[in-house]
Amino acid sequence: MEKTIHGRPYIETKKGPILTPCAPNGVLARLGDKWTILVMSILALDPARALRFSEIKNGIPDISQRMLTLTLRNLERDGLVTRHYFAEVPPRVEYELTPMGKTMLPALEGFTGWIRDNWQAIEQARQRFDRAGRS
């Protein structure tokens, strides 16, 4: 009775299909936030190498110290990134993708390809729509 469409579960009723709540929704929401993908991407540049906090920060223009800390904390919590703390002075902290983390971006590849192929069309559609009044 429960089927799925593109990975999303739904049920058929006489009144039509109804999408059922889907736990993995939150994962996409996390990805959609402002910095997460950027942090994952820079860690993925050389997955074998751990990066220091400051290296990540330098690699991502405009990210603030606070937002980088928060983003990394969330990724660590999700098991996508590991944090290594070295109690030196001044302190050194290194971040690295976990095995699971290393598989994430490649899985997204199909969709980033779609975006690459379509975002100009989207941009044009927006301009057409906005120009059409309907302000």
Next chain:
Amino acid sequence: MEKTIHGRPYIETKKGPILTPCAPNGVLARLGDKWTILVMSILALDPARALRFSEIKNGIPDISQRMLTLTLRNLERDGLVTRHYFAEVPPRVEYELTPMGKTMLPALEGFTGWIRDNWQAIEQARQRFDRAGRS
């Protein structure tokens, strides 16, 4: 000089790689919002058939009239959905995926598969992290 990693452009400097601003970021952000994917999904159930506003609303539990209108408006603006208005009484409005819209969810398939395979692991990682104190 400009390379890409998983579709994301960056440049190499002596101080290390720097990710460059990436327009398509916004597309992912849109997808990450609360309702967009659900609306796309229900329209994709039978891509050949247009759905009425009320059919979509009934198919998505808990979505409010306002949020459905806003979400559809954005999708229309992005050229992913078309709106057909019939000046009957009471009015009838039908929504349908555009050709571009029809290609989006399949492109996302690889990633939804990754989520399906990994979200339990993510859930467990979160619980471990939270239980570990660091409140």
Next chain:
DNA sequence: TCCATGCGTTACCTCCAGGTAACCGGCAGA
């Protein structure tokens, strides 16, 4: 006369992502 219908729009409120800025801690070097 009154109401239900279908698709909005408007007004209003709350919450949180994200930004800015200052401070901390402990040691090294001037």
Next chain:
DNA sequence: TCTGCCGGTTACCTGGAGGTAACGCATGGA
């Protein structure tokens, strides 16, 4: 003694996402 270094944390503020509720409108049916 003062300053800089690194990685964080804290306090504070703002904008916008998203929720709730009510109103609008044209007509057909009771």
